[in-house]
Every structure is written in structure tokens, then in C-alpha cells.
Amino acid sequence: MNILVCISHVPDTTTKIKFAENNTRLDTTGIQWVINPWDELSLTRALELKEKSGSGVQKVSVAHVGPSSAEPTIRKALAIGADDAYRVDVEALDSYQVAAQLAEIVKAGSFDMILCGIESSDYNGSNVGGMLAEFLDYVSVSGISHLDIEGGEILVTRELDGGREKLVVPSPFVGIVQKGIAKEPRIAAMRGIMMARKKPVHLVDATEAGPLTRVKEFEPPQPRPACKFVDPENPEQLVELLQNEAKVI
Amino acid sequence: MSVLVYTENWDGSFKKLSCELISFAVKLAEEMQTDVAALSIGNVEAEELEKLGQYGVKRILTAQNGELSQFDPQTYAKAITQVADKEQASLIVMADNNTGKALAPRLSVRMKAAVASGVSHMPDTLSPFVIKTKTFSGNAFAVTELPTDVKILTIAQNSFDLKKNPAEVTVEDAGIDTSGLRPKAAVKEVEKQTDKLLLTDAEIVVSAGRGMKTPENWGPIEELASLLNGATACSRPVSDEGWRPHEEHTGQTGKIIAPNVYFAIGISGATQHLAGVSGSKYIIAINNDKEAPIFDAAQYGIVGDASRILPRLVDALKKAKSA
Ligand SMILES: Cc1cc2nc3c(=O)[nH]c(=O)nc-3n(C[C@H](O)[C@H](O)[C@H](O)COP(=O)(O)OP(=O)(O)OC[C@H]3O[C@@H](n4cnc5c(N)ncnc54)[C@H](O)[C@@H]3O)c2cc1C
């Protein structure tokens, strides 16, 4: 069994988001780029499964759609333990275009399980995994909080609005993961960093599939009005404000 | 050209969210000078269906086919596409919840329809169709053009007010051909939380962080939540420590919620925490550090020791309620 983990590379959430060129582009100066936290966790779980005896997982690969500036992110994934990587050399424009590119990698390879994160913390918005599954006509399960292989069966737990479901899924399938999939992301050890240098990064040409949407500009959200402070000796006043001013209780 | 709203039901009943979707779609259809139909999959009594009519939808299409009794994004996307094609829908509206997030992308590829996710504003313009979507964990909006013939919008909870607009409803069978629509994944076990108000449904959320010091101090947090008919939540370190259940953790790596009121008590307001709650209409902070970043996001704040303030707040609320 081979697993493909799709990784996006996003600004670290503590970096201040600013825009350039009349708010039409993200200002990338000073941004600290990281592997999308969900993807780091998916990769961790994929590696745990590979190490689990009897799971039948032979290989864990990662895939990224984006220009060479993402190389450090890909090397990091290899250092954490992925066996090889695929990079489609094109700027990622929207989730449809990204999923279309990833679909070609899947069609050309032999993967039994493809993992995506539930959401990348940049602008795509929880779409790539489901789109990829539809391009491939594969089963998709989203909101996965637990993933295991037992006796040759792939078992997943899916979080619902108000509960959870355990499912047995056929392969190949696309799993869209969320909180719970792994406890802590694995970090690269020195040995992993050394080994990563020799691992292959397959460069893939982009297909012509383009985006369906176009971002015209970015708009910072309306600033919230300044905080109104209530005297700590008189917390009763807060109840009064919530009732009569905000009218929310 | 028409608007199709997918209204999900939970064991046969609709939530407020479904009514918000209808209110939004009816308003948008009016601007587009077109009609709205709602699609309901699963067993829902006629009386419950008519509830949707309260918010202005006149046609409800239902699909009670056995093949669709298990929610499966692959088969549902095929089924909804059939209906959208038949209705010549140019706009498909659904919720930005687990279900909508699983369905919208599959529908998008199937119908070659552009998606706007997490919509909380009416479109800026209809032609070209330009709408704001949430990006960078709530740190900005992307003003996005959807140029395709069919467009899909997933709507953020609590973003659009309910608007009563009673209409006479007709209920029709959606006429879905379910041959070949059998889910390939098998459900082994279902666990449902039915007794408790869900964090994602709550209008008022009382959330607390490491500033509470120990799990034994959660009494007043729960009391406050129950007095306000709200749900309880917490920051990540609190659930990591096992002080509170994991379902309660809000933020970038936990639940993303948008209640009317979010109390952040003993929570510093780290960006990763705010990423999950910045959509709240009112944030109310109680923190003993007046420099805590949570106050930048809050409308109302109290600087002080939560262990002293909470009991008085609870008393004041009890008094206000009995008044
Ligand atoms: C990749 C990543 C993802 C993350 N995702 C999340 C996430 O999803 N959700 C999340 O919450 N965090 C997340 N975090 C962690 C986040 O950065 C913060 O560490 C966390 O939110 C802090 O929790 P806290 O506010 O409860 O604790 P602290 O930061 O310790 O804050 C406690 C606050 O309580 C106040 N306080 C202390 N005593 C009292 C008192 N007696 N009365 C009143 N106030 C008091 C203090 O002044 C302080 O402001 C993430 C971090 C990373 C790196």
C-alpha cells in the first residue's frame, strides 16, 4: 500500500498578513512559511502507519503544487520521513487548479490512500481534497479524526456535526483529515535532514487546467470598535450592557 | 437560471442554519430576479418541510431514496448534480459546515462550477459575480470573481439574519435516478450527541483558558453557559491538558465557530485561538492582564481576576433573569 500526502505551504499563523500592489497580492516579505499544520499531522500519521507491523504500507510520498520557492517545505517533509516527493512546477492559483494538477500525479502513480488537510490556512478554503476525489471519481471521507489499518482493512473515524461515525473505506480513496489524526507533528531529526538530501523530488509539468475563480483583491476585515471596559468591582454592569446595549442576552 | 439550496436535516429536523440559508437565498434570488428551490434529502415530515416556507421558499424538492440514507459525498454529489441540472440552477447554496465542506468541492468539479467558501456577505456585484470569501484564517477577505455559469456558495453560520417571509409551499419529489448510487464506504458504528447543545450550533459560547488555573475551577463557567443557554468551549492547552474534552477546543486547529456572543475567560487571545472565533459577533474578555491581545478583539472587557469576577457575574445574571 502506498500513501500520498498532499502538502500546502502557508504563512505561519503568527506572521502578520499584509498585501502589496493595491491589495492584489500577498506581501511575502518577512513571511515565515510552514507546512500547513494539518498536512504535517497527516504525514505524521502516514509514517506511523508505515512503521506499524502488518499495515502493509510500503511507501509514503508527498505532493505539492507550487514554484521552487516551496523546496524548503518539501525538503522538510522528506526530513520528517517521507520517501519521495512530487512537485508540480506552477503557481497555485485556486483549489480547482491545484486539485486538477494533483489528480495527474495520482493517475500516473499507484497510490492507495491520498491524504489532504481539511483546510489550508491561506486562501483556498477546504476544497482541494474533495475536488481531487471528484477528479479521480474516488471515495472521499472528510473530517477524519482517526485513521488506521487493521487486518488489511482501512478504518476511519469521521467527525459529524454532533457525533462521529466509524467507517470501513475501500482503496483507493481520498481522506480529508482534521484534529485528532496524530497527536503531535513529528519533527525532523539530524539523521532525517541528512537523508532528505538524497531523496528524490520528482518535478512534474503542469497540465493546462486553470483556475475557476479569480481573486480581484484582498480586503482586511473591518476593525472592531475599541473594547469597552467594565469596572472589575462592578461586573453587574456587564450584564446590563449585554442586555440593553448589545441586546444579545 | 434559478437558485438551489441544499438544506440538510438532522434526524428529520432542520436547524436554524437551514433557515439562514433560505433567508440568504431568497434575498439573493430576488436581486437576481429568479426563483428558489430547496432540496431536502432524507425523511422529513411535511410539517417540518413547511417550516422552510416561513422564510420564503415556495418549492421544496425531496429525495427519500434508500440509497441516500447514508451521507456519502460521492453519491450525494451525483444526486445533487442531477437535481441542479434539471432545475437549471445557476447558483447552489449550502452550509459551510462538515457536510457542505465535503459536498461543495465535489459538486464544483462535477459541474465545473466555481466555489466561494465561508461566505458571510451578499455579493458585491451580480454580473460579473463578485463576492467576499474568508481567507488567511479570518485575517482578510478575498474579493473573488466567480466567472462560471454555475456557482456554488457555502454560507458561514450566523452571518445572515433570519427573515420571516411566509410563503405557500409545494413539495415535490426531486426525481433522482439512484441507479448506481451506492456508497462504497461502509458505516460500522455511529455515535451521536443528542443530549447536549452543540458548540457549532450555540448562539452563546462561554470559553475559558489556562487562566482558570485548574480544571476544578470550571464550575462558574458551566453555570454561566447554562444560565445563558449556551455551550462551553476552551483554548487548546486546556484540552491538551485533559482539563476539558477535545470537542470543546476552538481555534485554528480546533473548531471554527461564529456565535453571537463568545466569552473568552482567562484566554490570552493568541492568533491561533482567534482564528477559530473571530467570526463571533461579540467577544467578551475577562483577563487579569490588561495588555492581553484578546482585548483587541473584544467589544466588552473586564480586567481582573476571573475567580473573583465570575461568581458575581453569575449572581448578576441570575438576578437579571428573575427580574
Ligand atoms: C500551529 C499551532 C496551532 C495552534 N492552534 C490553537 C488553537 O486551535 N486554539 C488555541 O486556543 N490555541 C492554539 N494554539 C496555541 C496558542 O498559540 C496559544 O498558546 C493558546 O491559545 C494559549 O491558550 P490560553 O490563552 O488558554 O493560555 P495562555 O496563553 O497561558 O493565557 C492565559 C491567560 O489567562 C490570563 N489569566 C491568568 N490568570 C488569570 C486570572 N486569575 N483571571 C483572569 N485571567 C487570568 C493571563 O493573563 C493570560 O492572558 C496553537 C499553536 C500553534 C503553534
Ligand SMILES: Nc1ncnc2c1ncn2[C@@H]1O[C@H](COP(=O)(O)O)[C@@H](O)[C@H]1O
Ligand atoms: N498547493 C498545494 N499543493 C499540494 N496540496 C495542496 C495545495 N494546496 C492545498 N493542498 C491540500 O489541500 C488541503 C486543503 O487545502 P484547501 O482546500 O486549500 O483549504 C491542504 O491541507 C493540502 O493537503
